[in-house]
Amino acid sequence: MSILETNAVVIKAQDFKENDKLIWLFTEKLGKIAVIAKGAKKNKSRLFSITLPLCYGQYVVFKGKNLYTLSEGRITSSFQGLLNNLEKLTYSSYICELIDICVTDEEDNRQLFKDFVTCLYLLNTDALDYELLVRSFELKLLKATGYGLNLENCAYCKKSITSASYINLSYYGGVCEDCTKEHGISLSKGAYSALKYINNAPMDKIYRLNVNRTIKDEIAKITAYMINSNYSKKPKSLEMLNYIKE
Numbered sequence: 492m493s494i495l496e497t498n499a500v501v502i503k504a505q506d507f508k509e510n511d512k513l514i515w516l517f518t519e520k521l522g523k524i525a526v527i528a529k530g531a532k533k534n535k536s537r538l539f540s541i542t543l544p545l546c547y548g549q550y551v552v553f554k555g556k557n558l559y560t561l562s563e564g565r566i567t568s569s570f571q572g573l574l575n576n577l578e579k580l581t582y583s584s585y586i587c588e589l590i591d592i593c594v595t596d597e598e599d600n601r602q603l604f605k606d607f608v609t610c611l612y613l614l615n616t617d618a619l620d621y622e623l624l625v626r627s628f629e630l631k632l633l634k635a636t637g638y639g640l641n642l643e644n645c646a647y648c649k650k651s652i653t654s655a656s657y658i659n660l661s662y663y664g665g666v667c668e669d670c671t672k673e674h675g676i677s678l679s680k681g682a683y684s685a686l687k688y689i690n691n692a693p694m695d696k697i698y699r700l701n702v703n704r705t706i707k708d709e710i711a712k713i714t715a716y717m718i719n720s721n722y723s724k725k726p727k728s729l730e731m732l733n734y735i736k737e
């Protein structure tokens with residue numbers, strides 16, 4: 492039996508048997524894992540608060556024959572502020588759902604874990620454009636799972652490009668003026684530059700970007716297409732928000 496301590500966030504939780512919970516942790520050292528938390532359904536349990544969705548902390552788990560079992564944990568941030576605002580709650584549920592859908596079990600990715608926690612911290616502040624922040628997370632996740640966008644070179648002839656008006660969605664890249672525009676989406680030069688900025692900038696620099704609604708929609712269309720077509724399941728968390736906004 493091996494015991495391991497790691498930073499982690501609860502990305503999903505469900506009741507299990509009479510008193511237990513089954514939780515999914517996105518961990519720094521082990522990637523995404525499913526963990527049994529015995530007795531955690533009772534609110535007197537010491538595991539109760541550390542097994543709530545979005546809780547970020549240090550977790551001690553041990554591995555039995557099949558599943559991991561939660562032994563103890565210490566909260567770093569419960570991110571409860573995210574629960575009081577529908578937009579923040581929807582976006583944070585969405586990025587948890589993305590980890591659930593897009594990341595393979597037990598494949599560690601420390602950079603992605605860091606970006607994920609940074610995204611939750613930034614969603615928990617009041618200073619940012621949450622929508623662009625989430626686009627930034629989507630692009631970092633796509634890159635981390637092998638679908639990174641290349642906006643610096645033409646997807647066909649590989650020549651260096653500073654801007655473009657078309658993205659090929661089979662090769663995940665911009666297309667220069669001379670090459671064929673197919674299997675992709677047209678976009679404005681403004682959207683291309685903004686997308687390039689978001690694709691390259693660290694998440695805490697996204698606030699520097701100021702773009703209009705049309706450009707945001709152009710960017711969202713591209714990331715949504717890439718996410719919906721590259722993984723086995725489509726995320727659903729944003730549907731409610733889009734419905735309310737309409």
Ligand SMILES: [Zn+2]
Pocket residue numbers: 645646647648649650666667668669670
């Ligand atoms: Zn070209």
